[in-house]
Amino acid sequence: MTYQKKFFYETRGRGTYEITNEVNQAIREAGIRSGICHVFIHHTSASLTLCENADASVRSDLERFMARLVPDGDPMFSHTLEGADDMAAHIRSILTKMDLTIPVTDGKGALGVWQGIYLWEHRTRPHRRQLSVTIHGE
Amino acid sequence: MTYQKKFFYETRGRGTYEITNEVNQAIREAGIRSGICHVFIHHTSASLTLCENADASVRSDLERFMARLVPDGDPMFSHTLEGADDMAAHIRSILTKMDLTIPVTDGKGALGVWQGIYLWEHRTRPHRRQLSVTIHGE
Amino acid sequence: MTYQKKFFYETRGRGTYEITNEVNQAIREAGIRSGICHVFIHHTSASLTLCENADASVRSDLERFMARLVPDGDPMFSHTLEGADDMAAHIRSILTKMDLTIPVTDGKGALGVWQGIYLWEHRTRPHRRQLSVTIHGE
Numbered sequence: 144m145t146y147q148k149k150f151f152y153e154t155r156g157r158g159t160y161e162i163t164n165e166v167n168q169a170i171r172e173a174g175i176r177s178g179i180c181h182v183f184i185h186h187t188s189a190s191l192t193l194c195e196n197a198d199a200s201v202r203s204d205l206e207r208f209m210a211r212l213v214p215d216g217d218p219m220f221s222h223t224l225e226g227a228d229d230m231a232a233h234i235r236s237i238l239t240k241m242d243l244t245i246p247v248t249d250g251k252g253a254l255g256v257w258q259g260i261y262l263w264e265h266r267t268r269p270h271r272r273q274l275s276v277t278i279h280g281e
Numbered sequence: 282m283t284y285q286k287k288f289f290y291e292t293r294g295r296g297t298y299e300i301t302n303e304v305n306q307a308i309r310e311a312g313i314r315s316g317i318c319h320v321f322i323h324h325t326s327a328s329l330t331l332c333e334n335a336d337a338s339v340r341s342d343l344e345r346f347m348a349r350l351v352p353d354g355d356p357m358f359s360h361t362l363e364g365a366d367d368m369a370a371h372i373r374s375i376l377t378k379m380d381l382t383i384p385v386t387d388g389k390g391a392l393g394v395w396q397g398i399y400l401w402e403h404r405t406r407p408h409r410r411q412l413s414v415t416i417h418g419e
Numbered sequence: 420m421t422y423q424k425k426f427f428y429e430t431r432g433r434g435t436y437e438i439t440n441e442v443n444q445a446i447r448e449a450g451i452r453s454g455i456c457h458v459f460i461h462h463t464s465a466s467l468t469l470c471e472n473a474d475a476s477v478r479s480d481l482e483r484f485m486a487r488l489v490p491d492g493d494p495m496f497s498h499t500l501e502g503a504d505d506m507a508a509h510i511r512s513i514l515t516k517m518d519l520t521i522p523v524t525d526g527k528g529a530l531g532v533w534q535g536i537y538l539w540e541h542r543t544r545p546h547r548r549q550l551s552v553t554i555h556g557e
Contacts, residue, residue, distance in 0.1 A: 178553065185394075186395070187333040187395050204510075205509065205510060222336055233333055233342075245518065246551040277418075371471055372480075375470060
């Protein structure tokens with residue numbers, strides 16, 4: 144069995160946004176008990192990541208780390224038409240990936256106790272992001 | 282339904298090579314309307330990535346960024362038998378991954394408008410790279 | 420067809436541990452000839468990676484590289500309750516990912532000649548890690 148749905152998420156600019164509930168809702172709709180759930184973001188300047196969901200300082204440290212690793216407005220960048228965060232957003236997305244697959248067990252997304260699914264917006268301005276969720280299994 | 286095919290790609294050395302057409306061709310052959318498409322590269326010194334496909338400066342900036350992040354011939358490396366790009370190629374592959382999964386919708390790879398699928402060759406010399414594409418769905 | 424199993428791995432602290440045999444065992448149990456095999460680690464401070472499996476110096480260089488890229492006890496980190504390796508472990512996991520999918524061909528994990536599947540423990544102390552393997556196909 145295969146179930147697929149599309150949804151949109153309005154970000155408020157750079158940062159991480161938990162979408163675990165949206166993904167679990169799709170799994171419930173699918174009615175699949177055992178299988179996999181694939182999440183995909185249809186953009187090149189936002190990504191998907193699994194992150195600790197308990198202490199928000201993990202996500203602020205992560206954001207600071209990434210800002211240092213891939214500096215906005217790095218003089219090395221030639222792709223700067225859309226601003227200092229443009230090329231940095233592409234690299235941040237490539238390093239953290241636009242696809243994510245989790246197991247489905249007993250009809251639920253089988254995440255670890257501390258794992259949450261996050262949409263990571265890498266542009267500084269708000270964006271409307273399209274995602275697809277596809278569930279396969281029995 | 283499951284469809285799988287293997288193909289080879291001859292790279293001309295370090296750089297990114299778009300393989301979106303090859304992947305879409307496999308999806309058409311599969312005749313699957315809704316599901317997922319998994320792409321895999323059978324090597325540890327080349328990887329797969331989704332990247333902006335419109336402005337080539339994105340890919341040249343990306344290449345420069347990666348060359349700075351993982352310098353060829355870093356004195357820290359002990360695995361140097363095959364040359365200065367050997368260990369760097371392994372690390373670059375691990376950071377950008379050898380597997381990639383995209384949704385299939387209406388019989389096509391459901392990429393975002395600006396997303397292309399790229400084989401990223403990390404060795405400086407040309408290589409013949411083996412890939413597998415597996416499509417699941419209905 | 421879908422087959423899913425869970426297993427545990429006892430790490431001895433930071434480092435890479437090959438789990439190719441465990442994954443191949445699950446594929447044999449599934450009895451699936453052609454499809455995909457999804458591996459998942461249910462934690463935010465350990466990850467999964469494909470790495471060269473022949474020369475162990477690749478993995479020691481990789482470990483050194485990652486220790487420099489994401490330094491333990493970086494003064495930038497505020498999430499430090501569990502020690503200097505805590506936040507570093509989260510970032511290392513996010514950069515190398517907790518999910519991995521490989522093709523299944525002729526009833527086996529279709530890895531390249533030099534590819535092995537590794538559990539990467541990022542905490543310095545030993546941990547018991549839970550993994551799930553899900554195989555889909557025909």
